[in-house]
Structures are given as structure tokens and as C-alpha cells.
Amino acid sequence: MSKTHSTPAIRLLREKGIAFTEHPYRYEDRGGTAVSARELGVDEHAVVKTLVMEDEDGKPLVVLMHGDREVSTKALARVLGKKSIQPCKPEVANRHSGYLVGGTSPFGTRKAMPVYLERTILDVPRVYVNGGARGFLVGMAPADLVKVLSPTLVEVGIEG
Numbered sequence: 001m002s003k004t005h006s007t008p009a010i011r012l013l014r015e016k017g018i019a020f021t022e023h024p025y026r027y028e029d030r031g032g033t034a035v036s037a038r039e040l041g042v043d044e045h046a047v048v049k050t051l052v053m054e055d056e057d058g059k060p061l062v063v064l065m066h067g068d069r070e071v072s073t074k075a076l077a078r079v080l081g082k083k084s085i086q087p088c089k090p091e092v093a094n095r096h097s098g099y100l101v102g103g104t105s106p107f108g109t110r111k112a113m114p115v116y117l118e119r120t121i122l123d124v125p126r127v128y129v130n131g132g133a134r135g136f137l138v139g140m141a142p143a144d145l146v147k148v149l150s151p152t153l154v155e156v157g158i159e160g
Contacts, residue, residue: 007132008098008108013140016148020140023128027135034068037135040128044068047137048121048129048145050104052093052113055082060096062115064129064145069118069157074114078154089126101141103134106149117151 005022013020025039037044047067054060055077063071077085085157087093089146098110106115106129121127122142129145145151 005136005158006134007105008110008134009047009105009138010108013148015137018139018140018148019060020144022131023137023139025135025137029102032083036128037067038103040137042128044053045133046124048127050097050106050130052088052097052104053085054092055080056084060088060092060111060113061085062097062109062113063127063154063156064106064115064117064120064149064151065157066121068160070160072156072158075158076154079154079156091155099130099132100134103130103132103136105130105132106145108132115149115151115156116154116156117145117149118157119153119155120157121145122153 025046028035033044033047037047044067048064051063065071073085096111097104127142128137
């Protein structure tokens with residue numbers, strides 16, 4: 001597992017001069033953040049999932065949420081002034097992001113999409129975000145997420 005990853009996400013982070021650590025792990029289909037947290041020995045709350053969603057007009061957006069929380073799509077729609085927000089179907093998410101679901105990174109996506117970050121992620125000292133491949137996370141300071149992505153901060157997390 002010592003292979004070096006060269007994904008669009010990694011190339012973007014290097015280009016922007018962001019300090020990060022690489023964390024490959026044994027990927028399990030449908031294992032989600034519980035598996036990555038267990039494999040890396042970190043709190044699931046520090047693992048940030050990248051969710052590709054869409055509004056009622058099919059416009060895509062990215063939501064970054066704690067691994068142990070869910071997104072209240074009703075609250076997000078309200079915050080964004082939309083009728084509805086729902087997760088994209090996997091094949092649609094893959095098309096928007098350029099990544100396979102399970103390996104979706106918010107960095108270096110195929111399409112530029114607005115990014116919404118759960119505000120409390122900024123309270124975690126170090127976060128682990130997908131690096132653009134299944135079984136591969138990058139660790140970084142939450143401030144660097146903000147520096148690279150310029151996200152809109154939201155409070156739409158609910159107990160998972």
C-alpha cells in the first residue's frame with residue numbers, strides 16, 4: 001500500500017502548497033467513514049465525507065460533512081433558498097466530480113461546484129478527506145480546506 005497517489009486532488013493540493021499527509025487504507029465497498037476511521041485509528045467525527053448533491057433544477061453542489069453525521073437536506077435547501085436538495089445518483093455524482101463514488105474528493109473536481117462545509121468541521125484539529133481514490137484519505141488542517149475550496153459555512157448536520 002505504499003504506492004504514491006497522483007489524483008487531480010493531490011495535484012491541486014501540491015499546486016496550492018497545502019501541507020497534507022497521505023493515508024491509504026483497505027477500502028470496503030459501502031463501508032463509508034466508519035471503515036476509514038477504524039482503519040486509520042481516528043475518530044469518525046474527524047473524517048470528512050464529500051457528498052455530491054443537486055437542487056431541484058439538477059444543479060450540482062458539494063457538501064462536506066463529519067463522517068458520523070448526516071446532512072439534513074431540508075435544512076440545506078432552506079439555507080440555500082431551494083425547494084429541495086437530494087443526493088445525486090452515483091453515476092451522476094461520478095460525472096460531476098470526475099471521481100468514483102467512494103473515492104470522491106472535493107479537490108480537483110471535473111466541474112466547478114459550490115462547496116458547503118459544516119461549520120463545526122473547523123473545530124476539529126485535523127481532518128481526513130478523500131484524496132480522490134477509494135481507500136485513500138489525506139489529513140490536513142481544516143483551515144486548509146477553507147483556503148483551497150472557499151466553502152460556504154452551513155449548519156445542516158444531524159445525528160447519523
